Amino acid sequence: MPRRRALLLLHSRWSGSAARGLVLCVLTFGVVLPLCCHRSLYSYYFLRSVYLDWMSDESLRKSYEQGQQALRYWQGLATVRVPENPPAKGPELLVTVVTARRVDGHSSHYLLQVMQKLDRLLRACRDPPCAEVVVCDVESGPFENEDATLLEKWFRVVRRFQDEQQMIHEHVNIFEKEKRDYVYCLRKGWELLSPRNVVVLEDDALPSDDFFAVIRNLLSRRFALSALYVKLYHPERLQSxxxxxxxxxxxxxxxxxxxxxxxxxxxxxxxxxxxxxxxxxxxxxxxxxxxxxxxxGRHYLLELRRLSPQLYSVSPATECCTPAMLFPGNASVRVAALLDGAVCQKGNAKDMVLYRLARSTRGEHAHSVEPNLIQHIGAFSSVRANPWHPRLL
Ligand SMILES: CC(=O)N[C@H]1[C@@H](OP(=O)(O)OP(=O)(O)OC[C@H]2O[C@@H](n3ccc(=O)[nH]c3=O)[C@H](O)[C@@H]2O)O[C@H](CO)[C@H](O)[C@@H]1O
Known part of the structure; x- marks a missing residue:
């Protein structure tokens, strides 16, 4: 008899717990989370059919406004600021910004937005300077890269087609050209300034407010001594x-x-x-x-790490994308040599090639940092065909 009572008690306890668990799940997953997350772009609850087009249009509009504002900033600066001295040799950090003229999205002036942000960050850390900046213009078409020309007064601008005349007659696919452009920019930065470390940004990679503080922290960590590269960005949609x-x-x-x-x-x-x-x-x-x-959405949890540079996490490199890359020590020269030996094409662009090279080369290690240190603002690609209506997802 007491055994039966004990069993009954256990059974009622379990069914009570199961019922409470069920209520908790229904309330959490059926009510609270849908209410809280239906507008969060990187959540499973995001109402794509309701918000995606509207949010994408808003983001394009904002990007256009910010581009125009950056254009006014750089045009207006000529009247109020004296150009600075040329970059000093042997800086602790060189930031090279790779840029080509954009046909689609031209009026968003991505490059000018990125340089405006860098300018603001650099003015906040002058003594000693956080970094020297070089703009690497790889445009080879009949038209000049007007944004790069506008920046010439304030930053050192190097041009591949001036240095390597033969590139104009190169008949290679766009992905191979993109890779060769990147190699040129890596080598040119090293040759000009012999920096101790290098960051390469693509021209639509807008640095975060704590960009230099986190880079400094990353470089002080042990893993950086043996790193081939550290990826500073991974697409948000792939962070889950x-x-x-x-x-x-x-x-x-x-x-x-x-x-x-x-x-x-x-x-x-x-x-x-x-x-x-x-x-x-x-x-x-x-x-x-x-x-x-x-x-x-893991993306939103990662944002908590922005509280301090020490909280940014480093893990093995992920495959996609190279909009912002840190090359500690002389790694940029090693990467240039590795990329030089590879051929890129559609489906095998420089990001994939670099990822595979890092994995297959003995003694080289590649890492990713989270959360992202840049915001990717380029809704339009300069190497791929663009959709008529670019979307955030
Ligand atoms: C956010 C994102 O996923 N970006 C990746 C995507 O770029 P996207 O397809 O978004 O192209 P994009 O317009 O951002 O161009 C990437 C970079 O290539 C430069 N450029 C462009 C034309 C040219 O002839 N030469 C040249 O060097 C351009 O200035 C920019 O710095 O795919 C590329 C590989 O193909 C890289 O992996 C990018 O990191």
Whole structure:
């Protein structure tokens, strides 16, 4: 008899727990998260059909306004500021900005926006200067890159077609040209200034406010000594846990365990409905926290790391994209040599080639930093065909 009663008690406890778990899941995943996240671009709850077109148009409009504002800034500067001295040799950091003339999106003046932001950041750290900046103009078409010309008074602008006349007669696919342009810019920066470290930005990579503080911190970490490159950007849409990168799965499980333990410790303070501390409850809460994190969007969790440069995480490099890259020490020269030996084409652009080269070359290590240190503002590509109506996703 007592055995039956014990079984009944256990059964009622379990069904009570299951019912509470079910209510919690329905409320969280069916009510609270949809209400909180339906406008968050990188959440699973984002209402794409309702908001995507509108948000994309808004972002294009803003980008156009910011481009026009940057254009006025650089045009107006000529009357109020004296040009600075040419960049000094041997700087701690050289930032090379690779740029080509854009046909689509020309009026958003991406390059001018990026340079305006760099100018603002550099004026905030002058003694000693955070970095020297060189603009690397790789335009080879019949028209000049007007934005680069406008910046000439303020920054050193190097031009590939002036240095390498033969490039005008080069008949290579656009991805191979893009790679050769990149190699030229890497080598030219090194040759001109012999910097101790190099950052290469593409002309639509807008640095974040803490850009130089984080770079300085990264360079002070041990891993940088042996790094071939550190990626400073990965597309937001590819940052979720479900984009399987081994370290992300570990991070996801760790977050689940920490979050569930915190909940188990906090819930008893909230009243009699709290679950008892047991392994099944812990497992349930681990899965619950993991699901909440993924559905809300890992991208938003990463933003918390912006609190301090020390909190930025470094992990093995991910494949896609090179809009912002840090090359510690003489790594930019090694990368130029590696890229020189490879051929790029559609489906095998310089970002993929570099990723594979880093993995297959003994002794070289490639890393990614999170969260992103730049915002990618280029809605229009200068190497690919552009859609009639570019979208944020
Ligand atoms: C955000 C993002 O995913 N960007 C990636 C995407 O660029 P996108 O397709 O977004 O092209 P983009 O217009 O950003 O151009 C990338 C870079 O190439 C430069 N450029 C352009 C034309 C040219 O003849 N020579 C030249 O060097 C241009 O100035 C810019 O610095 O694909 C590229 C590879 O193809 C790189 O992996 C980019 O990081």
């Amino acid at each position: 846990y479900w984009n399987p990168e081994p370290y992300r799965i570990l991070e996801w499980m760790g977050l689940g365990v920490v979050g569930a333990t915190a909940l188990l410790l906090i819930l008893p303070l909230c009243g009699p409905l709290s679950p008892p501390i047991s392994t099944p409850h812990l497992l349930f809460l681990v899965l619950y926290v993991m699901a909440v994190a993924e559905l809300c």
